[in-house]
Amino acid sequence: MHEDTAPLLSIEGLHVSIGGREVLRGIDLTIHAGETHVLLGPNGSGKTTLLNTLVGLPGYDVTAGTVAFRGNNLLALGVDERARAGIGVAFQRPPAVRGVKLRQVMEVAAGGAIDPERVAAIAEEVDVVPMLERDVNLGFSGGEAKRSEMAQLLAQEPELALFDEPESGVDLDNIAVVGSAISHLLKGERASERPRAGLIITHTGHILQFVNADIGHVLFDGQLACEGNPLDLIDDIVSHGYEKCVECALCRR
Ligand SMILES: Nc1ncnc2c1ncn2[C@@H]1O[C@H](COP(=O)(O)OP(=O)(O)OP(=O)(O)O)[C@@H](O)[C@H]1O
Numbered sequence: 001m002h003e004d005t006a007p008l009l010s011i012e013g014l015h016v017s018i019g020g021r022e023v024l025r026g027i028d029l030t031i032h033a034g035e036t037h038v039l040l041g042p043n044g045s046g047k048t049t050l051l052n053t054l055v056g057l058p059g060y061d062v063t064a065g066t067v068a069f070r071g072n073n074l075l076a077l078g079v080d081e082r083a084r085a086g087i088g089v090a091f092q093r094p095p096a097v098r099g100v101k102l103r104q105v106m107e108v109a110a111g112g113a114i115d116p117e118r119v120a121a122i123a124e125e126v127d128v129v130p131m132l133e134r135d136v137n138l139g140f141s142g143g144e145a146k147r148s149e150m151a152q153l154l155a156q157e158p159e160l161a162l163f164d165e166p167e168s169g170v171d172l173d174n175i176a177v178v179g180s181a182i183s184h185l186l187k188g189e190r191a192s193e194r195p196r197a198g199l200i201i202t203h204t205g206h207i208l209q210f211v212n213a214d215i216g217h218v219l220f221d222g223q224l225a226c227e228g229n230p231l232d233l234i235d236d237i238v239s240h241g242y243e244k245c246v247e248c249a250l251c252r253r
């Protein structure tokens with residue numbers, strides 16, 4: 001359905017090593033504006049590695065392949081340039097930053113200037129009002145850290161939002177808060193919002209109760225082994241485990 005529109009993100013033949021060990025062994029992935037993709041895969045398969053590589057964190061050595069974002073070479077950009085270009089991330093384990101308040105991070109995420117009323121509205125939406133003047137993530141509970149990540153992404157409004165296990169360690173009430181925030185960000189109810197795209201890593205799929213995802217992928221052994229309806233893939237994995245991905249030659253690309 002997208003043959004004539006340029007992709008937002010285009011990953012081709014991506015190989016990534018960490019400390020000399022190859023973790024990603026040839027990833028091909030295309031994401032168009034407006035699409036929400038889901039990334040599944042067993043522990044240690046390289047899901048976080050893929051996201052951190054896209055964000056541009058140090059230590060992830062791209063040894064082969066290309067990544068284009070809106071047609072431009074993403075790999076040539078630094079971390080801050082990628083954020084300004086429109087890539088945002090909610091980390092699996094967000095780092096604590098002593099001396100930097102959540103409010104300040106939201107201001108930076110928004111590009112330096114943000115209406116205090118908008119900060120207040122976002123903080124209300126994801127229930128981080130009491131944390132705005134605290135050092136970001138320092139002593140935040142697991143659920144608070146995840147909601148803080150959502151606040152930062154809502155302030156940034158990236159064109160491509162990457163979510164690394166947004167529901168892990170989050171209680172059922174807060175999964176609804178986080179899920180609604182993701183849905184809000186990706187589906188863009190506000191008139192000013194541009195069409196966005198998302199890539200969501202999940203083990204359980206709980207978050208998909210709140211987010212309409214379009215395409216699911218299974219990362220197995222450093223490669224994308226399967227592609228399909230995200231809920232069907234999760235059902236399959238629950239029934240058969242990830243080992244099926246080894247046997248499933250049909251959907252192997
Ligand atoms: N800094 C690092 N130094 C050495 N090895 C690393 C480093 N970061 C990641 N790895 C290794 O790379 C592999 C992939 O890790 P990654 O965090 O991408 O997995 P994942 O699919 O996100 O797993 P999980 O579902 O447990 O979050 C693992 O074997 C991990 O130990």
Ligand SMILES: [Mg+2]
Pocket residue numbers: 047048049092164
């Ligand atoms: Mg991970």
